[in-house]
Amino acid sequence: MSKLKVVSEKSLTNNSRVVGLLAQLEKINTESTESDTARHVTSKILHLAQSQEKTRREMTAKGSTGMEVLLSTLENTKDLQTTLNILSILVELVSAGGGRRASFLVAKGGSQILLQLLMNASKESPPNEELMVQIHSILAKIGPKDKKFGVKARINGTLTITLNLVKQNLQNHRLVLPCLQLLRVYSANSVNSVSLGKNGVVELMFKIIGPFSKKNSGLMKVALDTLAALLKSKTNARRAVDRGYVQVLLTIYVDWHRHDNRHRNMLIRKGILQSLKSVTNIKLGRKAFIDANGMKILYNTSQECLAVRTLDPLVNTSSLIMRKCFPKNRLPLPTIKSSFHFQLPVIPVTGPVAQLYNLPPEVDDVVDESDDNDDIDLEAENETENEDDLDQNFKDYDLISKEPKPLVFEGKVRGPIVVPTAGEETSGNSGNLRKGVVMKANVSPKGDEDGKKRTFMDLAREDIKDNDRTLQQQLGDQNRTISSVHGLNNDIVKALDRITLQNIPSQTAPGFTAEMKKDYSLPLTVVTCAKACPHMTACGNVLFEGRTVQLGKLCCTGVETEDDEDTESTSSVEQASVEVSDGPTLHDSDLYIEIVKNTKSVPEYSEVAYPDYFGHIPPPFKEPILERPYGVQRTKIAQDIERLIHQSDIIDRVVYDLDNPNYTIPEEGDILKFNSKFESGNLRKVIQIRKNEYDLILNSDINSNHYHQWFYFEVSGMRPSIAYRFNIINCEKSNSQFNYGMQPLMYSVQEALNARPWWTRVGTDICYYKNHFSRSSVAAGGQKGKSYYTITFTVNFPHKDDVCYFAYHYPYTYSTLQMHLQKLESAHNPQQIYFRKDVLCETLSGNSCPLVTITAMPESNYYEHICQFRNRPYVFLSARVHPGETNASWVMKGTLEYLMSNNPTAQSLRECYIFKIVPMLNPDGVINGNHRCSLSGEDLNRQWQSPNPDLHPTIYHAKGLLQYLAAVKRLPLVYCDYHGHSRKKNVFMYGCSIKETVWHTSDNATSCDVVEDVGYRTLPKILSHIAPAFCMSSCSFVVEKSKESTARVVVWREIGVQRSYTMESTLCGCDQGKYKGLQIGTRELEEMGAKFCVGLLRLKRLTSPLEYNMPSSLLDFENDLIESSCKVTSPTTYVLDEDEPRFLEEVDYSAESNDELDIELAENAGDYEPSAQEEVLSDSESSRT
Secondary structure, X not given: OHHHHHHHHHXXXXXXXXXXXXXXXXXXXXXXXXXXXXXXXXHHHHXXXXXXXXXXXXXXXXXXXXXXXXXXXXXXXXXXXXXXXXXXXXXHHHHHHHHHHHHHHHHOOHHHHHHHHXXXXXXXXXXXXXXXXXXXXXXXXXXXXXXXXXXXXXXXXXXXXXXXXXXXXXXXXXXXXXXXXXXXXXXXXXXXXXXXXXXXXXXXXXXXXXXXOOOOHHHHHHHHHHHHHHOOOHHHHHXXXXXXHHHHHHHHHHHXXXXXXXXXXXXXXXXXXXXXXXXXXXXXXXXXXXXXXXXXXXXXXXXXXXXXXXXHHHHHHHHHHHHHHOOOEOOOOOOOOOOOOOOOXXXXXXXXXXXXXXXXXXXXXXXXOOOOOOHHHHXXXXXXXXXXXXXXXXXXXXXXXXXXXXXXXXXXXXXXXXXXXXXXOOOOOOOOEEOOEEOOOXXXXXXXXXXXXXXXXXXXXXXXXXXXXXXXXXXXXXXXXXXXXXXXXXXHHHHOOOEEEOOOOOOOOOOOOOOOOOOOOOOEOOOOOOXXXXXXXXXXXXXXXXXXXXXXXXXXXOOOOXXXXXXXXXXXXXXXXXXXXXXXXXXXXXXXXXXXXOOOOOOOOOEEOHHHHHOOOOOOOOOEOOOOOOOXXXXXXXXXXXXXXXXXXXXXXXXXXXXXXXXXXXXXXXXXXXXXXXOOOEOOEEEEEEOOEEEEXXXXXXXXXXXXXXXXXXXXXXXXXXXXXXXXXXXXXXXXXXXXXXXXXXXXXXHHHOOOOOOEEOOEEEEEEEEEEEEOOOOOOOOOOEEEEEEEEEEEXXXXXXXXXXXXXXXXXXXXXXXXXXXXXXHOOOOOEEEEEEEEEEOXXXXXXXXXXXXXXXXXXXXXXHHHHHOOOEEEEEEOOOOOOHHHHHHHXXXXXXXXXXXXXXXXXXXXXXXXXXXXXXXXXXHOOOOOOOOOOOOHHHOOOOOOOOOOHXXXXXXXXXXXXXXXXXXXXXXXXXXXXXXXXXXXXXXXXXXXXXXXXXXXXXXXXXXXXXXXXXXXXXXXXXXXXXXXXXXXXXXXXXXXOOHHHHHHHHHOOOEEEEEEEEOXXXXXXXXXXXXXXXXXXXXXXXXXXXXXHHHHHHHOOOOOOOOHHHOOXXXXXXXXXXXXXXXXXXXXXXXXXXXXXXXXXXOOHHHOOOOOHHHHOOOOOOOHHHHXXXXXXXXXX
């Protein structure tokens, strides 16, 4: 740039030829010399400008007065030829220089002078054609660069001048072309567009455009661009509809489609579609489009274009129009509230839950009364991620910059910290029978309880006194019995579909609630198979001691095995367990059944999903992130549009419905059968659309009317080698990692019985897009016109009549957690490891929320060893506050297993810290298949500021424990809440920093005087070096006000824990490091949990290097890697939008026209005839998926 400047200055100082001519012209202006001289000088300048780029550069260089001289001459001259010369010079300058020179001309006042010249020239009768062509050409090029151009044109009265010129010279294409170009620029201003419409501009455009013709294609293209711009005005669009122009546009489009065999006029065809897109922005336009059979016309023409890749822009625009005009459908539900109801002990006064309870019963909450594709549909969606991380518009949020302070208690602990008991569970439907199985009897959680209640103080005191008591003694009074693993008869196990639980039939009269003991043990149901199974032994074989087993579907259909020998001596199940046993396994199917009996769910589930019963081991192969096929979304949308065009092909049969327990399960052999009535299951309704295509609807969170994302359901009755398409049609987020290579998970029972008991990523043709089901304002937080989104995927099942399960992510149930904790408890060495499992509190439905304490036993009873034991710093960990983020539980499992392992590093870690762990903050949400909320219908991670002990007991007591630790001067060194992230890749952390928060809100970062210890960055930086899945560049330490009620911010701000984090794990996979290009699995998640522990040990070495002399061989990285990164040299990159780019394909994200960014008028207004090759290239690039 500096070199160019030097050249320019040198040219000017050397009095180059053009500079001399400009000086001469300036002299002529001041002396009012004869016009012949001015004509002669401007002619020479024009010649130089046309022939030399150097001349054009000099005239527009910084410091040059050439443009002012030309404009001054143009303003003052009365000579026509001089005026034409100067206009030609300006055209040369602007045409060759692109947008910068046009902006330069605008900055010098060119717009106003040229508009005034147009006014003056129009007063001549007749006006000079050449002059009008030149003025309109230059104005069309510079107008888009002038933000006030529309207003200036209206004030100067040039709108009607240009319009009248077109009306009077329709056959003069040389004059009409630049006039149309300028009309388009005028129309960018909505007021101008309406004004022009009143003067008949819409009708005028339809006199220019017409059926296929090889003549005047350039004029046709510009006229269509102008029309599309004009029709963005609702007034003009209504005028076009009233005059029947929608039908005319469709007719013209079909004509050009049929005759443009060589596709040389694609830009004209696209121009017609752009006009249709504009006119269908209004409801009347969409109705006219439907009435004119537009859906079928565009569908057929677009399908014919698919074979030619260069016609993709036509296909994409057609799809956009069809999706927009597709009538909005009602979600086929009686209510969007959850199918399950739980009566809260306290109803909130305000908020969404209060609104839900106050909604009159006669109100239809599925659709709005006026929701008939209102024009408000067309407003661009501005979705915000309701997570602890993502703010779409950062500057609109207030940020917290308050210094965190350790909690100070004044005389007494604030608020009660005694563990309360939950209120009575509401009575369920005692008459509800499911598949012949009697449901669990209603039980009150307030049974015969021990009078003694343990407080947080009791729990904390036990950590620092009575240290010589062994863990076995502590647990001796709990009398827990753990079932041993029984040998499983091979045939019976292979016949096992699912386990069914049942209460002993109650002898009490209906309506009478008997108070029962707090032992909810239930016997296994005795069910026999009615169908003869020649390959089965007698059904009296024992699966569980003293009980017979139900024989499910598989006993009747037979199980495909890989070894057909009848004399198989070792069951495939035993083989599988041998493969898994690379250490003490935490899975015990018998124990799981015993635990499930005590798990209380709102629907009173009586079934166990096979994957939860049998367990999951990571598959021995990598699962790469799925590569998205070209145009897959477009294809899926076309299939959706076919539902409207070919309605007779749609079956529309309900095959599963939680809202209607009396629905009949289809008996046909070729129809899939569904089920979600088990712990953590979520599937509300299934509708068969075509023979092998099903629409699936998810259940809302209980006491809520939204949060549809988590799914977990069973499918059976399939046939192999058939592609089944599943569409989950009531998703709410505007984007998903399903668009970036994530696949759903499937568990096959047949595969599990053949020694492959694992969840695998499956599905092809996966995409996520806005659909035609409308979301009511009740469900969209008061916003009207919102649509739901569809996750669609196609699956080929490997086995006939298999039983398969699908899930959003690797399921991890509450019962699984309890099983894992019991296994850890029974397997540890109490002489070495201090492990205690307490009940933090009871949940709303009466389930216990476990609190785990882990540290190392003191070396001896010597005073110094006891002191070291007592003075270990605390680390507080929590997880699974959001039930749908199951990956958080797998990370927590990795942490727990590592802490309980015999690894020497783990022993050092236990000797350094006392761990307080709440592995599942939202047991009720997990059990009942919620995605985000607890039974209170609220996001528990937004309740930390003021938790209600009746509605948010787990948060209330977790916060109370942290407050107690602060009160007794035992503030945790680290707090970390494990989460999952649905729209980003890798594992990363959110922390809290005043400096970085101020940095992001201050205009001048260097003026930030905040002094802050940067220790909050140490742990994430350590993890970035030792954990392959961790990504430091995705971390953020900015604190937004909208997140001030989250655990991370409250523990930092109120409790005073500087290292307070949220650790987010991807649901998809990694795009960096060792796992780049791979989807994440349970092995990687558990590894992350273990690496977090290693990071804590490294943190201890860095913060207390002299106090603990640990062997450096335990960690394999250098100090300087950490030390150099603990200095804040620049603010952390904070991701304001989705970290994935939006697809550029027009149809990918919205059914509305203005959800896509229109091409900048400023860039294209003057260039109406790009080469076909350029246009095709840009459009084909923009349509890639």
